[in-house]
Amino acid sequence: MVGPTLKWKYIIASTLLILVILSVFSWQNLRIQEQQIAKDDEERVKLITDIIKNGLITIMLEKRGREFQKFLETLIAEDIEEVRIFNENGRIIASSVPREIGNKIYDKDMQMFLTQSEPEVFTHRENNKVFYSMVIPIANEEACKQCHFDNAKYRGVLDVEISMDRIINRLQLFRYQMIIFSALAVITLSISLSIMTKHLINKPIEGLISTMKKAEAGDLSARFKTTRDDEIGKLSESLNSMLAQLDSARKEIEKLHYEEYQRIEKMASIGELASAIAHEIKNPLAGISGAIQVFSEEFPDNDPKREIIDDIILEIERLDKAVRDLLNFARPPVPHPLLTDIRSMIDRLMNVISSTAEKQKVDITLDIESDVGKAYLDPEQLQQVFLNIALNAIQSMPGGGSLLINVNKQDDMVVFSFKDSGMGISDENTKNLFKPFFTTKNTGTGLGLSISKNIVEQHGGYISVTSQSGLGSTFVISVPMKGIIDDQA
């Protein structure tokens, strides 16, 4: 399932964030505004109450007391709902609701109205309507005593009730405005964000993706062109340079592949030719060798001609080895692994090389791990590898030296190492060492190490060399103890 795109993730996240921030700020603003409006209204109620009170006092001082009722009735307009006057005994003497004139409130309430220190505006609910109320006592001032001859402290109480509908409507309107403003802000911001992300992020990313897809499909010449110098610009620069490098690396690999293919083809035909020639040489060579042996028996041991015949036999053996190497190289034999005792394999090797080593003044030291035991390998083929490496080592020490043969187990591998103190191998030659026909010897075929590598790899192992010119070389052969599955066996 394909998830939302980066653009939509970004827009949704930003919109939600804006929505939360706007809601918090709007809510806070609404609360402040509500408090402000409530405070303003309370002030207004106080002012209205004061104006009414002053109006009443004026009417009284003008001795038009009978006009109270009329005055109160004219006040009922807009949000002034009810106005009433209590006399000092708590009886209603004038009211904007005429039917309640004569009613009396509890003395306790009256007492409370008269003794309040600072008259305050309070709210109360009646018939699902909310009112502001303010009750203020009317003091018996000196001027009042012109008509009222008692010493009462108050002449009565004025009760003004103002509907809160106005403020509730105002607040409601304010809330709606707030919601509309927030919604508009969120919509505008979302649209702007969507346009911005499309141009700033989406388009270039889509361009980068399509370039990468082209490259993925094999077109490494694809590039993403942009004039931007921001992160997108840097990203496309890196992508383009990576693609350029990949392109040139691929061309290089293709060139090497082609060269390698041509080399393999050439090698294959040379191999075929060599193997055909080797076959042709092998049989007559065996005949010549047999005939020379018979011929040599006709001469007594001390005859000087015997030496010449020995040289001929040696040369024939060399030719025979070269022919065998060629055939081995052209058609490598498949290994037939047997459970082989490793120590006895090394002992056999020692029997073969010890006289040559002695002649060359090369000391051979064996260091074989005591419990090296047995391994599944083709003893004939590995013997050929060891012989080739050991003889190379001996030949690298014409003035004598030492050869250390070390055998040990490492995990499930058996590791053979041949360390000589010979002339060593230059870095340049090390690169070509395992290539067929590479030799530095006049009489060499240059096939020994190539065949050895092939044999070791056929056993599922590997061969490596470390060398220092003038100090000696170490060849290490590792083969699996349990051998490889021999499906041809």
Ligand code: ADP
């Ligand atoms: P060949 O012995 O016929 O030359 P190899 O494939 O066995 O063919 O060896 C290739 C070349 O590797 C040798 O000619 C020699 O230059 C180099 N070489 C192999 N072993 C050693 C060694 N132990 N010390 C120095 N050079 C070596």
